[in-house]
Amino acid sequence: MAERKVDFENRGFQQRWEAEYMFVDIRGQLIEKGxxxxxxxxxxxxxxxxxxxxxxxxxxxxxxxxxxxxxxxxxxxxxxxxxxxxxxxxxxxxxxxxxxxxxxxxxxxxxxxxxxxxxxxxxxxxxxxxxxxxxxxxxxxxxxxCIIHQESLCGKALKMEHVMNTVAQTVNFIRARALNHRQFQSFLEEIQSELGDVPYQTEVRSRAQVLNRFFELRDEICQFMEMKAFQAKLRLWEIQMQQGDLCHFPCCQIIKDQVSNAAFLNAHFADKLSTLRAEFTRRFADFEAQKFDFELFSNPFAVDVEKAPANIQIELIELQCNSTLKAKYDTVGPAQFPSFIP
The missing domain is CATH 3.30.420 (Nucleotidyltransferase; domain 5)
Incomplete structure (x- = not known):
């Protein structure tokens, strides 16, 4: 037993030493890169x-x-x-x-x-x-x-907590008790539902998860920077909602078909869409101010030279006229392309 204890202690020391060595090595590499x-x-x-x-x-x-x-x-x-x-x-x-x-x-x-x-x-x-x-x-x-936090805060501007409260209470009723959860899963199997289990509902994701998700969605976030396209959708939805056109809201259309037209508050939900659009405009104003910089790095061949700073206009024209570099951009994409610029 004593020999086994010593062996465990030695292995534990070795593992700690290896972990510390790797940390020092990675830290040293980062310092050199810095x-x-x-x-x-x-x-x-x-x-x-x-x-x-x-x-x-x-x-x-x-x-x-x-x-x-x-x-x-x-x-x-x-x-x-x-x-x-x-x-x-x-x-x-x-x-x-x-x-x-x-x-x-x-x-x-x-x-x-x-x-x-x-x-x-x-x-x-x-x-x-x-x-x-x-x-x-x-x-x-x-x-x-952080964009993910901004999106969450924009959602709060709608003041529709009564909807999420109902959803949360229902989900927690199913998941909080093991019996309820098993019965719910059995019910899904009996009706041959294609949907999976219902996850727990939480008010806010942890901040560490937010940063990790931000990194995972970095390519999608670049597309998300095109805020005017998203705001154009909101304007379209707002106008159609005011007119009672629910072609982009199939769930709302089902509800409307089940009740009278007068009972479905088109104007109320149109106001919600208007509030959401205004909140996005306000919260993402700082990103909108830097829109040209984002476009310059995401696709320098498509930006308007006249809108570029004077000190890079000539160089930008030469870049856009270089067919070899344009072909390289099409091949490697925006993330890798800057390293090929002379």
Whole structure:
């Protein structure tokens, strides 16, 4: 028994040593890559684990002179005390300094909507601006509010909690008790339903999940930046709803067919669509202001040269007239194309 105990302890020590070695190695590689960054941005998220301990996650995206992008988890910090803007700033600042990253190359910061994060004076955002001013940084720090959070907040503007409350109560009734859940699954099998089980309904996804989903949807988010196309759909739906045309709302059409036309409140739901459109316009105004920059990197061959900054107009014309580079763009796509630009 004593020999087995020693063997387990030795293996445990070896595993810890290997994990620490891998961490040091990855950290060293990131520091080396960071030396070549011409710009980098940070994404900061604070969530609570199962022991009610606040965990601060800091992600980095850096780009070198060859436009090669590096995305890594910069650090995770357990915060056992308070989580004020000052506390968060100190941890983020420590991550930046430990990785020997220059402050004058920080160009972007993404946070959630918590006051400790986005506060312009005492929050992380305000303190980051103050830090960059104290470091005499000449670059402008662009601050983003996580898109997934923005979408969720836009939905709240509809004030239709009574609908989700009913859904949540029904789902929780099915899933909260094992007997109810088994009976529901048996019922689905009996009626040969093609639908699967019903998942738990939660009010808000964890922030760590939001950041992970943001990364997974990065290509789709680029398409989502074309906000005017989405707003055009909202305008169309609003007009059709006012006219009682429910061709794009088949579920509403079924309800309307089951009740009288007078009982279906077209104007009420049209107002909801109008509110949603206004909320999207307000919350995504900062992205709309940078729409040209997004288009320039997503498809430089399609942008209007006259709308481009004067210092890149001639170069942009030469690029758009280069059939070889256009063919390369069509082959490799927008993510890889910048590395082929002379």
């Amino acid at each position: 030396k070549n960054f011409i710009a980098y941005s940070l994404a900061v998220d604070e969530s609570t684990d199962t022991t009610d301990t606040a965990q601060l996650a800091v992600f980095i995206r850096g780009v070198d002179s060859s436009l090669c992008v590096t995305e890594e988890l910069l650090g995770i910090k357990s915060m056992h005390g308070t989580t004020t803007g000052k506390d968060i700033f100190e941890e983020v600042s420590k991550c930046v300094n430990d990785m020997k990253l220059p402050w004058d190359k920080l160009t972007g910061l993404t946070t959630d909507g918590a006051p400790a994060m986005c506060g312009g004076k005492n929050g992380l955002v305000g303190r980051m601006w103050d830090k960059m001013q104290s470091e005499n940084c000449t670059c402008e720090l662009t601050v983003y509010h």
